[in-house]
Amino acid sequence: MKKINYKDIxxxxxxxxxxxxxKLKKSLNENFNKAVNAIxxxxxxxxxxxxxxxxxxxxKISGTLSSIGTPSFSLSANDCSHGDMGSITxxxxxxxxSYSGNSSELKNIINYANRNKVLLIGITSKINSExxxxxxxxxxxxxxxxxxxxxxxxxxxxxxxxIGDALAISTLKRKKINNLDFKKFHPSGSLxxxxxxxxxxMLTKNKIPFINENTLMxxxxxxxxxxxxxxxxxxxxxxxxxxxxxxxxxRKLNSKNIYFDLLKVKDVMTKNPIKIExxxxxxxxxxxxxxxxxxxxxxxxxxxxxxxxxxxxxxxxLNKKIY
Numbered sequence: 001m002k003k004i005n006y007k008d009i010x011x012x013x014x015x016x017x018x019x020x021x022x023k024l025k026k027s028l029n030e031n032f033n034k035a036v037n038a039i040x041x042x043x044x045x046x047x048x049x050x051x052x053x054x055x056x057x058x059x060k061i062s063g064t065l066s067s068i069g070t071p072s073f074s075l076s077a078n079d080c081s082h083g084d085m086g087s088i089t090x091x092x093x094x095x096x097x098s099y100s101g102n103s104s105e106l107k108n109i110i111n112y113a114n115r116n117k118v119l120l121i122g123i124t125s126k127i128n129s130e131x132x133x134x135x136x137x138x139x140x141x142x143x144x145x146x147x148x149x150x151x152x153x154x155x156x157x158x159x160x161x162x163i164g165d166a167l168a169i170s171t172l173k174r175k176k177i178n179n180l181d182f183k184k185f186h187p188s189g190s191l192x193x194x195x196x197x198x199x200x201x202m203l204t205k206n207k208i209p210f211i212n213e214n215t216l217m218x219x220x221x222x223x224x225x226x227x228x229x230x231x232x233x234x235x236x237x238x239x240x241x242x243x244x245x246x247x248x249x250x251r252k253l254n255s256k257n258i259y260f261d262l263l264k265v266k267d268v269m270t271k272n273p274i275k276i277e278x279x280x281x282x283x284x285x286x287x288x289x290x291x292x293x294x295x296x297x298x299x300x301x302x303x304x305x306x307x308x309x310x311x312x313x314x315x316x317x318l319n320k321k322i323y
Contacts, residue, residue: 016144020155032167193322198279210308
């Protein structure tokens with residue numbers, strides 16, 4: 001029996017799908033812009049529905065839209081004819097996905113949308129299909145060659161998934177969703193960890209090792225030992241941050257036989273310490289510390305940069321396995 005090289009089969013499948021995506025890229029027209037604007041301006045929910053494999057794609061696109069703050073869910077085409085169309089209201093947008101656009105399961109849904117004036121976006125490969133002809137906005141995915149007997153849904157579903165992703169990301173850009181917005185929808189899991197901000201991890205209030213800049217260094221050393229952070233944040237009488245002292249600085253001074261008895265904090269501290277805004281991603285804070293070869297950053301609220309509201313230490317980040 002001749003040995004089969006499955007990698008060659010895999011490459012053929014991937015090449016077919018790449019060609020399908022290239023055709024999709026060229027086929028985009030003004031209707032795509034109309035679809036994005038409709039989704040952005042939707043006052044209620046974006047509901048997706050498809051038949052068979054297209055139904056699975058519909059669920060994925062719906063999940064992506066929800067993940068960027070656009071309320072969305074998917075419906076089974078079969079269940080719609082048995083009561084689930086009651087979930088669709090006039091303020092919703094309905095996106096139907098079908099390669100042929102003539103699936104019998106879609107007929108009742110199309111009629112319901114048209115009769116109740118629900119905005120219908122149809123995603124199909126057949127411009128003469130019932131779905132395209134009855135859609136308020138029609139998106140054509142090109143006819144493509146499928147892998148495996150030219151029948152197994154592969155290239156066509158890749159195109160459906162890609163145009164759904166394109167709609168979602170275009171919506172994200174149009175709504176100006178940023179990292180902080182995205183974080184609200186992903187509080188847990190690996191994404192949640194990656195999206196943690198400095199504010200989530202910093203030490204605050206009585207845990208911050210503050211010291212007045214005019215304090216004698218003999219007292220400052222005792223406070224540094226008690227706080228066990230290896231860092232002191234110096235402030236003036238107005239409680240504005242003026243400097244920072246680290247145990248590394250202390251060791252360097254000791255090595256030079258400098259005595260602290262008559263020195264004040266302001267004589268030793270590093271002035272104008274590196275600061276970071278509280279909503280900055282923790283990964284960015286870690287990058288800054290690595291670049292500057294330091295272990296702590298003063299944290300401020302953008303409303304008042306001169307006041308330290310927290311301190312973020314490299315260990316606060318690494319202990320959360322954020323790298």
